Amino acid sequence: MPEKIIIDTDPGIDDAMAIFFAMSSPELELLGLTTTFGNVSVERATENALHLVEIAGISIPVAIGEAVPFVQAPLPFPDFVHGADGFGNLNLPQPKGQPIELGAAEFIIKTVLQNPHEITLIAIGPLGNLARALELEPRIAKLVKRVVIMGGTVLESGNVSPVAEANIYSDPHAADAVFRADWTVHMVGLDVTHKVTLMNDLQRRIRDHNSIFGQFLFDAGRFYADFYQSSRGTEGCYMHDASAIAYAINPNLFDVVNGPVRVATEGFAKGQTILKRTDYSYPENHWDIVTDACVCMGVDESGVLALYEKAMVGS
Numbered sequence: 001m002p003e004k005i006i007i008d009t010d011p012g013i014d015d016a017m018a019i020f021f022a023m024s025s026p027e028l029e030l031l032g033l034t035t036t037f038g039n040v041s042v043e044r045a046t047e048n049a050l051h052l053v054e055i056a057g058i059s060i061p062v063a064i065g066e067a068v069p070f071v072q073a074p075l076p077f078p079d080f081v082h083g084a085d086g087f088g089n090l091n092l093p094q095p096k097g098q099p100i101e102l103g104a105a106e107f108i109i110k111t112v113l114q115n116p117h118e119i120t121l122i123a124i125g126p127l128g129n130l131a132r133a134l135e136l137e138p139r140i141a142k143l144v145k146r147v148v149i150m151g152g153t154v155l156e157s158g159n160v161s162p163v164a165e166a167n168i169y170s171d172p173h174a175a176d177a178v179f180r181a182d183w184t185v186h187m188v189g190l191d192v193t194h195k196v197t198l199m200n201d202l203q204r205r206i207r208d209h210n211s212i213f214g215q216f217l218f219d220a221g222r223f224y225a226d227f228y229q230s231s232r233g234t235e236g237c238y239m240h241d242a243s244a245i246a247y248a249i250n251p252n253l254f255d256v257v258n259g260p261v262r263v264a265t266e267g268f269a270k271g272q273t274i275l276k277r278t279d280y281s282y283p284e285n286h287w288d289i290v291t292d293a294c295v296c297m298g299v300d301e302s303g304v305l306a307l308y309e310k311a312m313v314g315s
C-alpha cells in the first residue's frame with residue numbers, strides 16, 4: 001500500500017521538483033497540496049501549486065494556507081533564488097483550476113481525522129499551516145503517521161544566517177510550535193540537503209525523458225542553477241525539498257540523530273534549530289518536555305539521486 005501524504009508547500013522551483021518526485025513515486029499517494037507564503041506570497045504559491053497539478057494532468061485538492069508569519073513581521077520574498085513568480089520568471093498564464101474552499105489547516109485536520117494513523121505530512125515550506133492545524137485540533141498530533149519537514153540545520157551553516165535555514169527563519173514561532181507538539185518531527189535540513197547536489201546533467205536527462213514535466217523543470221531550474229552558480233560557485237543545485245520526499249520513501253538512506261529540538265524565535269540566532277544531543281540535565285531546561293525529533297545528519301547522496309532519477313526518468 002502506498003503511503004498517503006499531504007505536501008505543505010511554497011512553490012518554489014525545488015518544491016516543484018519535490019512534488020513531481022512524489023507524484024512519480026509508486027511508494028507515495030499524494031492526497032493534496034496545502035500552500036503557504038515563503039518563496040512567494042500565498043496567493044502565488046497557490047497558483048503555482050495549481051500549475052503543477054495541471055502540468056501533471058492529475059486532479060487533487062489544493063488548499064490555501066497561511067499568508068504571514070505567526071508573530072514576526074513578514075519578510076521580503078527571495079526572488080533572487082526562485083524568481084519573482086517562484087518558477088524562475090517563466091511567467092506562466094493563469095492556471096485553470098481553483099483552490100478548494102477548505103483552508104490548508106482545515107484540509108489537513110479533516111484528512112488526518114478521516115484516515116487516523118495513515119497520513120504523512122511532508123512540509124517543505126515555512127511551518128505555519130502545521131502550527132495552525134495543531135492549534136485548531138491538537139488531537140492530530142497523535143493521529144498522523146509521520147511528520148517530515150525540509151528545514152533547519154544543526155551543524156551545517158545556515159542559508160539565511162550562519163545558523164538559520166530559510167523555512168524555519170521565515171516563521172520561527174510556528175516552527176517551534178511544530179517541534180514542541182506531541183509528535184515526532186523528522187527533520188531533513190541543510191545538514192543533509194547540502195550534501196545532495198542535483199547536477200545539470202541529470203536535469204537534462206529528466207528534460208529529455210520525461211515528456212510530462214521534464215521541460216518545465218528544466219526551464220525553471222535554469223534560474224535556480226544560476227543562483228547557485230553565482231552565489232556559491234557550484235554546478236547544479238542543492239536538492240532541498242526533494243530530499244524530504246526521498247526520506248519519506250526510504251529513510252534508510254539517511255543517518256539520524258534523535259533528540260528534542262527547539263527554535264530560537266528572536267535575536268541574531270533567530271531561526272536556529274537547536275538540538276539537544278546529550279542526556280545531560282541543564283539549568284536551561286527548555287528541551288526537557290519536548291518529544292525527540294529524528295534529525296537527519298548524514299545521507300547517501302548517490303542513493304537519493306538514484307531514487308530521484310528512477311522516479312523522474314524511469315530507469
Ligand code: BDR
Nearest residue numbers: 012014015124166167240
Ligand atoms: C528551503 O527554502 C526554500 O528556498 C526552498 O524551497 C526550500 O524549501 C531551503 O532552505
Ligand code: CA
Nearest residue numbers: 012015124125
Ligand atoms: Ca520550499
